[in-house]
């Protein structure tokens with residue numbers, strides 16, 4: 001039997017001497033080869049739905065940095081796209097959808113068409129044959145709250161106020177949208193696992209804006225249902241929950257969501273997270289993406305602090321949020337070398 005991949009071992013609760021490393025949004029605009037490839041597609045979603053291009057974008061950061069995991073190149077907003085709420089991306093301005101303003105519009109959303117996402121599964125099939133042994137393959141989806149927040153607002157907002165207001169005004173209708181996203185996410189992640197990913201990560205990038213009861217209802221509980229639904233269909237699969245802004249709610253999440261690993265955002269203190277969660281729970285994170293932009297002694301100091309804070313604990317080295325487009329490539333190279341202790 002092939003040796004267990006380091007990232008999978010960590011998710012199964014086994015600490016490694018050297019933590020496996022990958023970076024959220026590791027495929028993207030900080031890479032010149034990504035920018036060249038991206039220029040060959042007429043828009044971002046076409047790019048996501050082109051298996052040869054999406055497979056190449058998935059593999060680019062693996063070739064360059066030999067990360068311990070590849071993450072499928074796609075986007076969380078393909079799910080609303082597959083529900084008939086058309087999505088487009090304007091360059092420099094982020095995603096655009098037709099906003100949902102009334103409960104009626106939730107009733108009128110189409111059924112989730114998993115067939116529409118068949119190019120994603122074909123991308124997975126292409127990548128899995130091309131990955132070096134030892135490199136784990138991660139699929140993903142957005143958590144229902146984060147995806148719903150874009151579906152309601154129709155674009156990115158600083159505080160997700162449109163979705164928060166909609167949920168206060170129309171809780172029953174909002175619950176229907178969340179339920180539909182839970183079901184779609186389970187089908188979608190199970191489809192990704194059928195196609196060949198080994199790990200799935202659920203991104204709740206906007207959980208941190210919710211007050212306690214809303215957080216429980218719209219962020220935590222839907223993620224718990226997704227984890228249970230995925231594991232019912234794929235008992236071997238491992239799941240990472242990235243609940244950005246979980247803050248003091250992390251220990252309770254780690255007891256209740258049922259995931260194998262928890263992503264920590266930049267603001268969480270690793271020493272506290274290690275002390276407040278069970279020792280077999282894997283933790284992922286949480287270098288400040290701006291430290292990676294800054295480089296210099298600050299970067300070394302931050303890397304060493306994180307590696308040391310998680311020592312002896314199942315830990316996946318990662319950023320606390322996505323890599324920024326202005327990140328110098330040499331800083332990423334230095335990060336990987338330093339985490340692997342090839343200290344230059």
Ligand SMILES: Cc1c2[nH]c(c1CCC(=O)O)Cc1[nH]c(c(CCC(=O)O)c1C)Cc1[nH]c(c(CCC(=O)O)c1C)Cc1[nH]c(c(C)c1CCC(=O)O)C2
Nearest residue numbers: 024025026027028044071072073074075076094203205322
């Ligand atoms: C909220 C969210 C989205 N998408 C995603 C999230 C959750 C993680 C997070 O909080 O960063 C997740 C995502 N988006 C993308 C990936 C691909 C895989 C990877 O991590 O490398 C992943 C995992 C590609 C992408 N998704 C997007 C790009 C840039 C578009 C381009 O190249 O033209 C990429 C590479 C576009 C996107 N997609 C989204 C926004 C708000 C934007 C615009 C902002 C931006 O440009 O970064 C929605």
